[in-house]
Amino acid sequence: MQLYTRKEIERIIRLDPSLIKVIEQAFTSLVTKKVTMPPIMRIDVPEHNGEVDIKSAFIEGEDSFAVKLSSGFFNNPSLGLPTSGGMMVLLNSRTGQPLAVLADDGMLTDLRTAAAGAVGAAYCSRKDARRAGIIGTGAQARLQLKALTFVRPIDHVYVYGRKVERAEAYKEEMEKELGLPVTICSSVKEAVAESDIVVTTTPSRKPLIFAEWMKPGLHITAMGSDAEHKQELDHGVLEKADSITCDVIHQSERLGELRSAAALKSPVMELGELTSGRKQARTSDEEITVCDLTGTGVQDTAIARFTWNALNNKGDDHDERSQNEHQIHLGR
Amino acid sequence: MQLYTRKEIERIIRLDPSLIKVIEQAFTSLVTKKVTMPPIMRIDVPEHNGEVDIKSAFIEGEDSFAVKLSSGFFNNPSLGLPTSGGMMVLLNSRTGQPLAVLADDGMLTDLRTAAAGAVGAAYCSRKDARRAGIIGTGAQARLQLKALTFVRPIDHVYVYGRKVERAEAYKEEMEKELGLPVTICSSVKEAVAESDIVVTTTPSRKPLIFAEWMKPGLHITAMGSDAEHKQELDHGVLEKADSITCDVIHQSERLGELRSAAALKSPVMELGELTSGRKQARTSDEEITVCDLTGTGVQDTAIARFTWNALNNKGDDHDERSQNEHQIHLGR
Structure with a gap:
């Protein structure tokens, strides 16, 4: 299992048309494939005005899936820290073994949420x-x-x-x-x-x-x-x-x-x-x-897989894939 | 955030009286303290005869808590792999930030489950x-x-x-x-x-x-x-x-x-x-x-905290703490 820091992830993933298309595809999976997406698990930490939400989804046929922790700790700004954070764990669908921890501090959640906004508007x-x-x-x-x-x-x-x-x-x-x-x-x-x-x-x-x-x-x-x-x-x-x-x-x-x-x-x-x-x-x-939009586990699984592929150079090249592309057309 | 492998954890944590007392205390917390322990989240992976369960618990007053993933993939033996696995993430209770990933492959789950058996029998x-x-x-x-x-x-x-x-x-x-x-x-x-x-x-x-x-x-x-x-x-x-x-x-x-x-x-x-x-x-x-015994998030939080303390030498010394102690008396 490998641990990737936010810095490593930032170098390779950004909000761009490729990512928006990945999230578009994730939503399509929700209705065209068998998806296991349990209800969100929430752990409240009332003492510190915080909560951790856990989301996940397994999409039929995919060789990995993510479990995502996202935190909202509303006293953090008074400590000089961001309110929200999080991390994702990517698991092997065949064996259950962890492939990677993406210690992104919530960056991937931010990106997949924005990408869903683009899909909704499109x-x-x-x-x-x-x-x-x-x-x-x-x-x-x-x-x-x-x-x-x-x-x-x-x-x-x-x-x-x-x-x-x-x-x-x-x-x-x-x-x-x-x-x-x-x-x-x-x-x-x-x-x-x-x-x-x-x-x-x-x-x-x-x-x-x-x-x-x-x-x-x-x-x-x-x-x-x-x-x-x-x-x-x-x-x-x-x-x-x-x-x-x-x-x-x-x-x-x-x-x-x-x-x-x-x-x-x-x-x-x-x-x-x-x-x-x-x-x-x-x-x-x-x-x-x-x-x-309330945020779904399929988005998390989709962006975690996309990130893992990019980190392992299995996907398209970051620079090539969308440098010359600005406005895109989704769907039909 | 730090990542610890099973090997590193094995060197420092074993089934012993200290651990049994830690798990005994975790059960006591469940009735004497405010505890947030959401229902288990289960992600089924029917395609591969597998499932991942997620457990967690925050105990009032404690400075960290765990989110535990445990997997059961029942085709694994045919691949030469153990059926069960897992990992724990320890989070800072004040900020929600991850402190450590304990990549224990389910070892800590095994130990805290056995320790609960000892508590039950005692x-x-x-x-x-x-x-x-x-x-x-x-x-x-x-x-x-x-x-x-x-x-x-x-x-x-x-x-x-x-x-x-x-x-x-x-x-x-x-x-x-x-x-x-x-x-x-x-x-x-x-x-x-x-x-x-x-x-x-x-x-x-x-x-x-x-x-x-x-x-x-x-x-x-x-x-x-x-x-x-x-x-x-x-x-x-x-x-x-x-x-x-x-x-x-x-x-x-x-x-x-x-x-x-x-x-x-x-x-x-x-x-x-x-x-x-x-x-x-x-x-x-x-x-x-x-x-x-069905297994609880407080046990996971307790053993994750105990492990983290031991890894950081905050707890008792492994060798000293129970070398001469075999049978112990729990409770009153």
Whole structure:
């Protein structure tokens, strides 16, 4: 068994089209293959305001699978440490023996989460969506925007954060990194009003977006809520949406935005049903679409395998594989 | 974070009185402290006749806790590999950050399981129990016997295994290692008839021991069943027992011997209630006692912490701590 540090992993894995396609494929597996994906295991550490979540999935026919630990310790910032962390263990599917420990400190979770956002937007939002609204100013606010640029012709960003200085840092960083103009909004409402696609990336415990702000053609990806006490969308948003897609329905009902939903317009779909071509989220430019992501074990297994292959030079070469590729087309 | 191999761990941890006391204390924590111990997470790999179980527990006040992966891949013997394996990750309770990966290949699970057997026998069996009946001839058949010798004056061993050659190998090894005479029995019934304490260590799917074989003073520890389809004791054994103790009742009801039990003589107790002095399993030399062990996350956290301390020389010195100590007295 080998141990890889975050530094080693960072050298070889980044958010790029190859990774987005790997995560797209993982969602397809969920509906086209036999997958063992047990419910998330959560270990609470109430004394230190922390929790560890464990996710895993075995996909039929694959020679390895991952067990992922991700931690959220909310007193960490006062100790000068990041709130979230984690690691993945890759196991041999035939023997159960550990192949590698990816001590990534949560980096791979961040990347596979952002990649899922790109997949959600690629299958739900209008093809000509170019204005991105980002709610929140943390790591996912950055990565989700970057991921969007691979699947939609984003040309303007509208960000809202509670702390102005963090929004300003976000603007400066993103303008520099992505070469896109970023406008700081003074409210969530304003960001929604300006945008074709809105991504919510917060740990909010109460709704941030309301039904009366919905407008034709809007797509919202809500990726912040992943626990019983979190919520980013008012139930009215879900009730007004023409289509709702989740990564995993039963998980969204327990930990995501579906918890608050009552009368929906149509049956909720799973992302794998879209990526596999079995269903379609959007049938016109006027429809309002919502995609709720809570995070799944298949994404972890997919990125752990992708990383392991790259570390062992079994996959495509990092530099070659996507240097000249920016916007990509997913699916059909 | 540090990675320790099985070889490094073997040099420093073995089944001895210190370890048995650590596991005794872990059970006490379960009833005297706030403990977060989520249900076992199981990932099935049906394609390869395998499964991975994940256990964990955080004990209030402790500065670290473990997440343990244990695997059972039942085609492994045909590949020349052991069926079971595993590893532990020790996490910092304050920050969630991984401290160490103990790549022990399941060795620590084996040891903490045997240590729990010793704790069960110490609190349930007659103090003068000296004849040990062992059902099964695998790794736990060896370790459970060794563990027993630390808590009871064992002077004769009766072993039963389906394969004679494996029973003969067991006899030879145990006689040499422990200096105790081992008699190979031709049936489970014979082994039970000869013994004061019986330990079942098999993956049996149907009962091996029946009520009509019960005799005054007998103690049985059943440690084989840890899954819905396994069973070592006929329901009549449980119904005839004067006292039944489990490591964790709800787990035994799901995965252990309690699944098959109907009308019991008295309420089932947990091992921690015995080790903490709150309850007593045996009140006379004539009573029949049963202890069912399914394996718990607190044991994993306890042995992972103990190992980590030993690896970092924070604990007692390996050689000093128990060289001159053989039989020990647990609890009051």
